[in-house]
Structure formats: structure tokens, C-alpha cells
Amino acid sequence: MPDNRVIRMLAVPVLGISQHVYAVSIWAGGYDDPLPRPQVVGQVEWNATGLMTASPQAQLLLRLSDHVGRQGCTLPEMFSSFDHWNDRANFLALFNHSTPSDHWIGSATKTFTDGTQHRIHIAARGIGTGTNRTIRAIVCDITGSPTTAHSDLCSIAIRHMPVPPGHALAIVDLNTGIVHEWLTAEHSPLAGWRHHQPEFDHDSALRVATTCIELAKGVRRTADTTTRVRFHPNDEWLLLHARWTRISNGERPQALIDVTPATPIPAAVTNCRECEAMANRRTPRR
Numbered sequence: 001m002p003d004n005r006v007i008r009m010l011a012v013p014v015l016g017i018s019q020h021v022y023a024v025s026i027w028a029g030g031y032d033d034p035l036p037r038p039q040v041v042g043q044v045e046w047n048a049t050g051l052m053t054a055s056p057q058a059q060l061l062l063r064l065s066d067h068v069g070r071q072g073c074t075l076p077e078m079f080s081s082f083d084h085w086n087d088r089a090n091f092l093a094l095f096n097h098s099t100p101s102d103h104w105i106g107s108a109t110k111t112f113t114d115g116t117q118h119r120i121h122i123a124a125r126g127i128g129t130g131t132n133r134t135i136r137a138i139v140c141d142i143t144g145s146p147t148t149a150h151s152d153l154c155s156i157a158i159r160h161m162p163v164p165p166g167h168a169l170a171i172v173d174l175n176t177g178i179v180h181e182w183l184t185a186e187h188s189p190l191a192g193w194r195h196h197q198p199e200f201d202h203d204s205a206l207r208v209a210t211t212c213i214e215l216a217k218g219v220r221r222t223a224d225t226t227t228r229v230r231f232h233p234n235d236e237w238l239l240l241h242a243r244w245t246r247i248s249n250g251e252r253p254q255a256l257i258d259v260t261p262a263t264p265i266p267a268a269v270t271n272c273r274e275c276e277a278m279a280n281r282r283t284p285r286r
Contacts, residue, residue, distance in 0.1 A: 006031040016043040016136055017055055023123070023138045039140055046135040050075040050095060050178045051197055058139050061120065063112055065195075065274065076170075076182035077195040080159065083117070084109045088180070089252045094126045094135050095176040102126060107142070118143045159183065168193070170257040174216035174246070177209060179257075189265045192275040196231040204228050211244060216253050221246045226262070232270040239263045 009028045016022040022043055027036060042058025052073040054064055064073060064081070079085055086106040093101040103125040111117050124137035163169055163183055168190040171181035182194040200208060204227035211223045223244040228237040239262040248254045268275035 008033070010035065012038065014041045014043065014138060016138075017045050017053055018134075018136075020136070022136055042139040044137050044139060046075075046095075046137075048095065048131050048133040049197060050176075050180070052078055061139055061141055063110065071195075071272075074195055074197060075178060075180045079180055080182075080194065082108045082110045091124070092173045092176060092178070092180065092252065094124060095133075095173075095178055097130075097176065100126055100129075100133065119145065163188070166260060168259040170259060171247075172212065172244075172255050172257060174212045174253045174255055177212045187281070189267060189279070190259070190261070192269060192272070192278050193231060195274060196269055196272070198229045198231060199233075201228045201237065212255075215244060215246045215255050218246075218249075218253075232272070234270045235266065238265065 007028055008031050009026065012025045013021045014023040014025060023041065025039060025041060040057055040061060042061045043055040044052055044058045046052045052068075052075075054062065054068060054073065058064070059068060062081070065077075079088070085091070085108045087104070090101065091104050091106060094104055103123075105121075105123045108120050108122060109117055110120065119142050120139055121142045122137055122139050124135050126133060126135045128134055158171070158181065161169065161183060163185050165185060165188070167184075168188070169181075169183040170179045172179045184191045184194075207225055207227060211225055214220055215223060225242045225244065227240050227242065229240055230237050241260045241262050243258040245256050245258075246253060247256045267279040
């Protein structure tokens with residue numbers, strides 16, 4: 001330095017799930033200053049459909065369920081675990097089919113099981129296009145740092161809405177076709193679908209895509225669809241009725257969907273421990 005001080009710098013690369021360097025953690029201090037304890041930085045990736053995979057560090061920081069490490073985490077399940085997710089609209093723009101956003105930086109708050117509230121910093125960048133698109137992000141705990149974020153009162157209210165038995169309510173981002181909220185009664189067999197990605201047959205997938213486009217463009221404000229869906233290749237197809245209502249305008253139009261199964265629902269999705277545990281909790285003890 002000009003004043004003859006010696007500054008020591010330490011740079012540690014942060015490797016992502018795909019072993020690419022996501023970020024670099026940098027520390028600078030005096031030559032004799034003790035090195036600080038390295039900050040825990042987690043890494044996550046989302047594919048084009050919104051399914052998230054997380055490194056062990058991210059699973060610890062975000063307090064994700066054990067099954068996330070085995071099968072990933074859907075957007076409805078991820079959002080439902082947070083009290084507040086800052087600027088969700090621009091985050092969803094990372095998944096746009098055309099002209100997706102390049103990056104997003106924000107924060108989210110979450111209450112841990114011990115009652116403490118933590119604030120998580122998230123920095124994400126998208127690469128690739130179409131079905132090959134990937135969103136890579138780093139996450140770290142910044143609890144105690146200054147913030148201007150406020151609770152998302154609408155999201156909090158929506159999650160406490162009463163849902164009729166046998167129904168599920170979903171909120172879909174019409175620009176991407178991605179469901180990011182899935183609401184059911186606590187012990188409904190439909191609750192387990194929150195942590196699974198739906199698979200539609202060919203005709204149903206086309207019907208869903210067409211409905212999203214027409215509602216997004218304002219061709220109509222409501223729609224009724226009947227589709228066939230399953231959540232595991234070994235499961236039987238289920239028939240679903242859905243009533244779509246466009247609920248917002250602007251650059252990120254959204255739709256509220258009232259979903260009603262028209263066929264019997266299995267107690268659990270095949271080979272899903274989480275669904276089996278939920279089914280066991282629904283079974284009355286004798």
C-alpha cells in the first residue's frame with residue numbers, strides 16, 4: 001500500500017453442483033490479522049421446469065427436507081417453506097420461454113424450527129435456452145444485516161385460505177406455465193403433489209400450454225380444462241378438472257386454478273417416502 005501497510009487477501013472459489021465456479025469468497029485484512037472463519041455458502045440449480053437441486057451446504061442453510069437430496073425440490077414446495085421471498089416476479093422471469101432474464105439477486109426469510117428467523121441472500125444467473133436452460137445460484141445466511149424487505153402479506157394470506165375438501169388451489173405464472181403455489185387442506189391426499197412435478201399426456205400438455213397462452217394474452221379471462229396427469233411413470237393416469245381464472249395483469253400475468261380430481265387418488269405417489277409418511281399421518285390410529 002502507499003502508506004507501506006501490507007494487506008493480505010484470501011480468495012476461495014465456490015464450486016457449484018456441476019463443479020463450475022459459481023462465485024469467489026474474498027477476504028482482505030492486515031498481514032497479521034487472524035483469518036476469519038469461512039462463511040458457509042450453498043449452491044443450488046434449477047432446471048427449465050423449476051425443479052431445484054441443492055448442495056449439502058444449501059440444504060443445511062435452507063433447512064430443506066431430506067427428500068430434496070433424493071428427488072429435488074419444486075417451486076411450490078420451495079416457496080411454501082419461506083415466510084417471504086423478495087421480488088418473486090423478477091425471479092420467475094429467469095424461467096421465461098422467450099427473452100428470459102439474465103440474473104436475479106434478492107433475499108428470502110425463513111423461520112427455523114427453533115423459532116429463530118433467518119434472512120438468506122440469493123444470487124442467481126441463468127445459462128442456456130429452452131429445455132437446456134439452467135439457473136445457477138449461491139445462497140448464504142445474512143441474518144442481522146440491514147434490510148428494507150417487508151413481509152409479503154398477500155402470500156401469507158393466500159396460504160391460510162380455507163380450501164374445500166377434495167380440491168387444490170394453484171397459482172400459475174402464465175408466462176412460463178410454472179405453478180409456484182399449491183394449496184390444499186393440511187391432511188388432503190393432494191398435499192403430497194406439492195413436491196412432485198406433474199407429467200401430462202401429449203394432448204393434455206398441449207391443452208395446458210394453449211390455456212396459459214390464451215390467458216396471458218387476454219384472449220379470455222377464465223378457462224375450464226380436463227387433463228390426464230401422473231407423478232411417476234409407474235402410476236396410473238389421473239383425470240383432473242381445473243377452473244382457471246386470470247387474477248393479475250401487467251408483465252407477469254397470473255392465474256388461480258381450482259383443481260378437482262375426477263378419479264380416485266392413490267394414497268401416495270409411487271416410491272415417494274415423503275408421500276408415504278403423509279399418508280401414514282392421515283391414517284387414524286386404533
